Structure formats: C-alpha cells, structure tokens
Amino acid sequence: QVQLVESGGGLVQAGGSLRLSCAASGRTFSTYHMAWFRQAPGKEREFVTAITWSGSMTLYLDSVKGRFTISGDNAKGTVYLQMNSLKPEDTAVYYCALRRYDGLGLRRSASTYDYWGQGTQVTVSS
Numbered sequence: 001q002v003q004l005v006e007s008g009g010g011l012v013q014a015g016g017s018l019r020l021s022c023a024a025s026g027r028t029f030s031t032y033h034m035a036w037f038r039q040a041p042g043k044e045r046e047f048v049t050a051i052t053w054s055g056s057m058t059l060y061l062d063s064v065k066g067r068f069t070i071s072g073d074n075a076k077g078t079v080y081l082q083m084n085s086l087k088p089e090d091t092a093v094y095y096c097a098l099r100r101y102d103g104l105g106l107r108r109s110a111s112t113y114d115y116w117g118q119g120t121q122v123t124v125s126s
Helices: none
Strands: 002-007 010-013 018-026 032-039 046-052 058-060 068-073 078-083 092-100 120-125
Touching: 002 092, 018 032, 018 092, 018 120, 032 068, 032 078, 046 068, 046 078, 058 068, 078 092
Parallel strands: 010 120
Antiparallel strands: 002 018, 018 078, 032 046, 032 092, 046 058, 068 078, 092 120
16 A cells, blocks of 8 residues: 655635645655646546656646746655646645556546545635
8 A cells, every 4th residue: 555645735815835645655666757736625626746756857737837846856756746827726725646558648537546635724815
C-alpha cells in the first residue's frame, strides 16, 4: 500500500501564494505519475496538474497555467504544488494522487489514479 499525506493548505487572500506538499510512503514504484486534483463544494473532483516520475513532463488545467507549478523530489518521495496569484475560484480541497506507470502518458481522469491522499483545504478570500 501507498500512503499519501498532503500539507500546506490554508487561508490566503486573492493574489497570494501557497505551497502544497504531498509525501508518499509505504510501497514504492520505480515509475509512476503524480497529480493534484481539487474539489470545491457541490462540484466534481477536477484535475489540476500532473507530473511524470522523472519530472520531464507536466500537464496543467488551462485555468492554472502560468500560476501553478508542480514539481517533485524523488529522493524525498514528495511532490509539490506551488500556487501563485491565487483566485477565489481556486478555493477547494486539494488532493494528491499517484498512478502506477503503465506505458501511457499523463492522465487527467481521476479514475486512472491508484492512490489518494486525504486532502488539504485551500481557501482564497476576495
């Protein structure tokens, strides 16, 4: 089993920044993809960004391009989400997820991810 633990959420004013972390422990895989999703009240879980295990490829939701940056540290088993220029519409619970590599590219669908963290709340005030 893989355990994913997110941290770094909180309350921030519009235009501010937050950095989320997701630490993985337990069973490890040599190749995998990591992603961040978010879910606002009353809405479906939404893909935000993903990264390959090597960090060589990333994928972003259009509305966060240029504002959010995903990165990873394999040695620490941790993936980060740097969020800048935050907007009230970014308010949500943010989840990290891990997908075992199956030879296919980065995926936006939540159903393709195998392990999930418990989530961390991000609230952006206007």
